[in-house]
Amino acid sequence: MFPKKGASEEEVLKELEEKTSMDLTFDSGRILGSMCTYPHPLAVEVVRRYIDRNLGDPGLHVGSRKVEKEAVGMLSNLLGLKEGYGHIVSGGTEANILAVRAFRNLSDAEKPELILPESAHFSFLKAGEMLGVRLVWAKLKEDYSVDVRDVEDKITDNTIGIVGIAGTTGLGVVDDIPALSDLALDYGLPLHVDAAFGGFVIPFAKELGYELPDFDFTLKGVQSVTIDPHKMGMVPIPAGGIIFREKRFLEAISVPAPYLAGGKVWQATITGTRPGASALAVWAMIRHLGFEGYKEVVKHAMELSRWFAGELRRIPGVHLIREPMLNIVSFGTRNLEEVEEELKRRGWGISAHRGYIRVVMMPHVRKEHLEEFLGDLREVLKSLD
Ligand SMILES: Cc1ncc(COP(=O)(O)O)c(C=O)c1O
Incomplete structure (x- = not known):
């Protein structure tokens, strides 16, 4: 409803804070399946x-x-x-x-x-x-x-x-x-x-x-x-x-x-x-950032992708769709739909479509986030056996 009377700035901001508290945020490191990121300050x-x-x-x-x-x-x-x-x-x-x-x-x-x-x-x-x-x-x-x-x-x-x-x-x-x-x-x-x-x-x-x-x-x-x-x-x-x-x-x-x-x-x-x-x-x-600055960003993202692909290869029931060319790693699992659902329930921002889960190594994604994700993935796969 369009409000008849306005609210104070504090009230408005507080309300918005509450309403957006259900959003996943990039700086939480939980969004792994997006091509967006937390912007540079x-x-x-x-x-x-x-x-x-x-x-x-x-x-x-x-x-x-x-x-x-x-x-x-x-x-x-x-x-x-x-x-x-x-x-x-x-x-x-x-x-x-x-x-x-x-x-x-x-x-x-x-x-x-x-x-x-x-x-x-x-x-x-x-x-x-x-x-x-x-x-x-x-x-x-x-x-x-x-x-x-x-x-x-x-x-x-x-x-x-x-x-x-x-x-x-x-x-x-x-x-x-x-x-x-x-x-x-x-x-x-x-x-x-x-x-x-x-x-x-x-x-x-x-x-x-x-x-x-x-x-x-x-x-x-x-x-x-x-x-x-x-x-x-x-x-x-x-x-x-x-x-x-x-x-x-x-x-x-x-x-x-x-x-x-x-x-x-x-x-x-x-x-x-x-x-x-x-x-x-x-x-x-x-x-x-210049060329050198972006090169550093990409170096981190590419290295993380190769490391992540290597870790995935070692998990039984997981297969890479193809060797990553850029900083995107896509993989399939057994029971893909259930795996996706459970990972989402655990708060991961990922999606499975066309038969695979896609992880994009954006600048906000760090190794510790991926380690946590891999731990959850292993657990979920085991629980569905
Ligand atoms: C290859 C490619 N082209 C175009 C787009 C569309 O970009 P936007 O969502 O910024 O409109 C995307 C978005 O993911 C993309 O991956």
Whole structure:
């Protein structure tokens, strides 16, 4: 009910404290199955200070708009591009929708179709539905990466583009993006890489010596990349990123936005009014941690993943779905549904879908949390024998 009279600030905060006491929190170390994390304190401070900035009206917040452009520039550099075009958006979903929108608007296909791996994130379902684009699913190989031959078989005159994934949501698999890029070039199609998760992992992991496929703009067929600072970038929600290689993609999705207090502009994002603080926080985190800082974050996450996978291998009744490529470890167990239910009852933030439990080594996940989790897993499995 909408209250007739207001309550004091103290009362309101107390009520909220009570209501949210049933939430799992990232700093408790109990959330193991999420791609979000507790944001870095600097990013939290930046959001607090610049909470009123609206990039939907960039004529008012000229400085913030400049910072967003710099943030997009730094993300482009990380992805192997001297100068890129894009925005800090609400998340991977919006970024993927913008890429599909650009591909559709630049294509003259009568019945637009997009080819994407069966492992693609459900955001593409929204994109397909909203944009009237038929989704054509390409099969996966045994290692859960997309079967590039199947992608090729599915290309028709109506194909508007191809999607590859650098860090799948379920297993953290990086598709053979170099082969997809060659295919895209051969057929004159744009390739979108969904690196919502992997974008803030792969460049650093490669530098650390992990063998991973190239996935970014250094591959000539890649026309756009989704990269989310609110995942491994440690920026508060909402902060996604869409980067295009060429300006024409951004222009293809820009509409005139009149009546703004700051003057008429062209707007490409799905959201109109949008948080400038997010873009400033992205800029601040990159400026603060730099390549070396993020490399340390990723080093910890990758090492923890290898250790955790090794521990799981030693538990009878548990099997890894595949060797981890990034900092995601997914495993199956006997009696999976009961195991999931009991682990949840014990307060673990995990989920089982497609026949496995996924653990994401986000920056808030530490070895002691995983040791406790493994102890519970062993106990639960025993109790169900
Ligand atoms: C690969 C991938 N793409 C896109 C998304 C969607 O991102 P968001 O939830 O920020 O919209 C996710 C989310 O987990 C993802 O894993």
